[in-house]
Amino acid sequence: MMFRRLLPLLLAATLAACAQPKVSEGPAASQGNPATAQSDTWVTRPGEKEQITAAPQGAIEPQPLDPATPLPDAGPAPVLPPPVVIGGGIKIALLAPLSGRNAAVGQALQNAGELAVFDIGTEGFVLLPIDTEKAGAAAAAQEAIRQGAQAILGPLFAAQVPEVATVAMPANIPVITFSNDRMVAGPGVYVLGLSPLQALERTIAFARNRGYTDFAALVSDDALGVRVGAMVQEFIPASGGHLAKVETYSAGTNDFSSVARRASGGAAKEKTGPGYRALVLSESGPKLKQLAPWMPYHNIDPALVKVIGTPTWDDPSLGSEPGLAGAWFAAPDPAGRAAFEAKFRDTYGRVPPRVATIGYDGVALLAVIARMTNGPNFTPDQLTNPSGFAGVDGIFRFLPSGISQRGLAVFEVQRGGGKMIEGAPGSFEAVVN
The missing domain is CATH 3.40.50.2300 (Response regulator)
Known part of the structure; x- marks a missing residue:
């Protein structure tokens, strides 16, 4: 019954916070001439045409899918703020590419997580952003443990998940990856991205x-x-x-x-x-x-x-x-993320990439669990409750296998x-x- 109360709690908090072939015979070029189109992967990258109706032209638009190739150079690494701290005590590590070619996406995940901390986090909730690119994902996980993290959000890419899990599992720390690859799910590893x-x-x-x-x-x-x-x-x-x-x-x-x-x-x-x-x-x-x-x-x-x-x-x-x-x-129903995108834009002065919503939802999920009187208790029983949770992209829940299921x-x-x-x-x- 506790989680049946948690689902509307997260929903209410979220809503309140965000209130070359022949072409001489066949299709015309105006219909998508196969001789002129360019190849691409199944992820939209920075600079490509915006794919979400609610977001302006030119926004970074990866669906919540793992990039098959690195994103274009995002330029110099951003100047990162210190960890978001409300009091001190409950520590959540956010592992993301905060430098290098994918820094823009990693920074958006961090910023979205910060919004969730201020919207939902209670006294004593600490978000620890840690870069996965400078020394590698395993080193980032080790740093998370050194700083006392009780759960890990991230990494972004599926190839990095085993590196993080190898470090986190012996310490009994759950990993909630931003990846959408169901193949990396397993005991203690939960896939938050939309498969x-x-x-x-x-x-x-x-x-x-x-x-x-x-x-x-x-x-x-x-x-x-x-x-x-x-x-x-x-x-x-x-x-x-x-x-x-x-x-x-x-x-x-x-x-x-x-x-x-x-x-x-x-x-x-x-x-x-x-x-x-x-x-x-x-x-x-x-x-x-x-x-x-x-x-x-x-x-x-x-x-x-x-x-x-x-x-x-x-x-x-x-x-x-x-x-x-x-x-x-x-x-996902776009109605749920419209308010989030507006708040992100107002706070950080830019349009969030599509993947930013899972940064918010991941932090919000752990913040809600941390509010429980017996918490924080980031155990499999808590994370896989069948009632699920309500987030920016709609309802979601983790199955015992670690795969997420979403209402679409x-x-x-x-x-x-x-x-x-x-x-x-x-x-x-x-x-x-």
């Missing part, structure tokens, strides 16, 4: 409820694509659907005409459908815009096939792609941006996915 796999599962379940039974998947051979391919082979049959095929293509390809033709079975220009009614894609960013025009040309017509994508599709520019008209994707809304790609067609759940009483 694209969970978002795809949410949308597939939504499609099943709308009567879609026959699915296919078109995935690249990079890390994300391989995991999406494995997920659909398990999840779709388990949900009562039929998986017709999983088509894989090279992540380095520029011949998206051939990719789309293989996915359709080669029946170009025949409007009878490719033999399935829903197609799951792992692609995003500029390469998605290279692929999209070829899909209807090769019989994957949006009038016949429902396309399903990842949270990175929360991009208003996708509405101009006819091949993605009416496509579905799951993502479902959106439809339309001109001008994604339109919400099913809202996010308000509690975990009903099944989220």
Whole structure:
């Protein structure tokens, strides 16, 4: 019952605080000419086009996904403020890239955490920002323990999580990573970032409820694509659907005409459908815009096939792609973060990157637990309570496996941006996915 009171407590506190292929035959260049688009990873990096409707053009916009490549140089390391201290006693380490190429993202995570301390933290709550880049993630974890941290938030990148966990586990200190990679979750290691796999599962379940039974998947051979391919082979049959095929293509390809033709079975220009009614894609960013025009040309017509994508599709520019008209994707409800973004902008004079919300939610979660009369008690029983917590990006909870589960809304790609067609759940009483 204590955690049933904690969920509305965190919700109320948060709301109050934030109150090269041939193109002579096929799609026109205006629809995303495959010969002119550039390759990219599935994370938006600083300087790319803003993908969230509520944030201004030019903001840093990584979805809560691990960058596949380093972000562009953020310039000199910022001058960091001292740790946020209210009194002294409960110490939480925040491990992030506070110097180097990813310093802008790390600084945003720290700033978001500071907001949560001042909004929710009680007397004696201390936030210890520690850089993971100067001496490495393991050294950062050792410094956290030296300073008496009782829990660790971070690191940002999945590759650093084992380094931190190796240091933290013998000291019985939980690690709540900002990564979204479910593969790094485990005993004492909790993944706070939004997994694209969970978002795809949410949308597939939504499609099943709308009567879609026959699915296919078109995935690249990079890390994300391989995991999406494995997920659909398990999840779709388990949900009562039929998986017709999983088509894989090279992540380095520029011949998206051939990719789309293989996915359709080669029946170009025949409007009878490719033999399935829903197609799951792992692609995003500029390469998605290279692929999209070829899909209807090769019989994957949006009038016949429902396309399903990842949270990175929360991009208003996708509405101009006819091949993605009416496509579905799951993502957090943007209404919850609008006030947070406004407060961050007013406080720090800049628009927060999309990932900043998990910095706020991570600190807020631990601050709420620290308020308990018997706290702080950052044990697995406390962190994995099934009632969950309410944050800027909606409700979330940690499963015993360390994977996080989030309440997500479902959106439809339309001109001008994604339109919400099913809202996010308000509690975990009903099944989220």
